[in-house]
Amino acid sequence: MVLLDGKKIAEDIKIELRQALAQIQDAGEKVPHLATILVGDMAASQTYVRNKMKACEEVGIKASLFHFPATITAEELVQKVEKLNQNPEIDGFFVQLPLPAHLNAEMITLAIDPRKDVDGFHPENLGKMMLDLPCFLPATPFGITEILRRYNIETSGKNCVVIGRSHIVGMPMGLLMSRNHPQGNCTVTVAHSRTKNLKEVTRNADILIVAIGKADFVTADMVKEGAVIIDVGINRVQTTDGKSKIKGDVHFESVAPKCAYISPVPGGVGSTTVIALLMNTFRAAKGKKELTTS
Ligand code: NAD
Numbered sequence: 001m002v003l004l005d006g007k008k009i010a011e012d013i014k015i016e017l018r019q020a021l022a023q024i025q026d027a028g029e030k031v032p033h034l035a036t037i038l039v040g041d042m043a044a045s046q047t048y049v050r051n052k053m054k055a056c057e058e059v060g061i062k063a064s065l066f067h068f069p070a071t072i073t074a075e076e077l078v079q080k081v082e083k084l085n086q087n088p089e090i091d092g093f094f095v096q097l098p099l100p101a102h103l104n105a106e107m108i109t110l111a112i113d114p115r116k117d118v119d120g121f122h123p124e125n126l127g128k129m130m131l132d133l134p135c136f137l138p139a140t141p142f143g144i145t146e147i148l149r150r151y152n153i154e155t156s157g158k159n160c161v162v163i164g165r166s167h168i169v170g171m172p173m174g175l176l177m178s179r180n181h182p183q184g185n186c187t188v189t190v191a192h193s194r195t196k197n198l199k200e201v202t203r204n205a206d207i208l209i210v211a212i213g214k215a216d217f218v219t220a221d222m223v224k225e226g227a228v229i230i231d232v233g234i235n236r237v238q239t240t241d242g243k244s245k246i247k248g249d250v251h252f253e254s255v256a257p258k259c260a261y262i263s264p265v266p267g268g269v270g271s272t273t274v275i276a277l278l279m280n281t282f283r284a285a286k287g288k289k290e291l292t293t294s
Contacts, residue, residue: 004263006271032285035093040070085113092118092284118280143272160186164211220254
């Protein structure tokens with residue numbers, strides 16, 4: 001079994017980005033600038049934002065935070081988004097999700113200029129992704145394709161099962177795995193909460209990508225011998241000593257011995273998600289919105 005070390009991949013890409021940014025600076029060009037909109041005081045969101053800004057600093061991307069109270073109205077937030085759309089200093093920005101209940105994430109996403117939508121959630125980018133046109137890929141699926149690429153995992157002709165159909169992970173992931181591309185050409189099944197006989201479906205997967213949000217959901221009996229397992233889940237669970245820890249959607253201890261490759265949690269997909277955002281920001285600044293990751 002090979003561990004898919006997302007942390008190591010993220011470090012490798014940071015080195016590559018740092019070198020590319022040094023060249024930009026040497027040429028006297030503008031340093032890429034990523035802005036973050038954070039609404040409210042959710043601890044998890046604050047941690048995610050901090051990690052993203054820290055990663056920016058590490059590679060030399062300028063990072064700015066626009067933090068608004070949870071009481072901000074939809075109209076006010078759209079105005080803030082429009083200001084960032086028009087600000088030539090900002091190359092890309094994203095709104096940290098989830099938003100407070102009174103704010104509609106789809107509506108806010110629609111207000112973002114697709115050329116600055118480094119999260120790749122705007123319908124224009126999602127539509128272009130479907131048409132195989134240059135666009136920003138959603139960060140988590142983009143990061144997963146980087147893992148597959150950097151570990152030289154053969155995907156062509158394989159059966160790929162994605163569990164979960166969210167707009168940010170499952171759906172775009174299924175689409176990317178089915179496209180005609182070196183990290184694609186799979187026969188894809190997108191399973192979800194209404195899927196019948198899930199175990200039969202997953203046991204047929206050469207590549208199983210799990211984005212469901214339930215700790216230890218996928219067990220050894222659901223997995224084919226020699227499969228590639230990508231665990232997207234981030235679930236905080238209580239431990240017996242009264243503390244808590246992060247667990248994936250896959251029961252690692254029982255599944256790992258059975259498979260060819262597996263991504264751990266933490267240290268797998270989470271690390272490449274952050275880095276994919278930075279890669280999109282770099283491309284936004286360079287005006288090179290390529291669909292391919294190579
Ligand atoms: P979501 O809640 O939007 O979607 C979960 C999906 O799971 C749904 O489409 C649902 O149909 C499916 N599902 C629920 N119960 C099921 C069942 N019994 N059988 C089959 N399918 C079922 O979640 P999401 O936003 O896609 O996130 C999924 C997980 O991935 C969460 O743990 C989240 O924290 C994590 N996540 C991680 C990263 C990362 O960078 N590693 C990024 C995004 C999300």
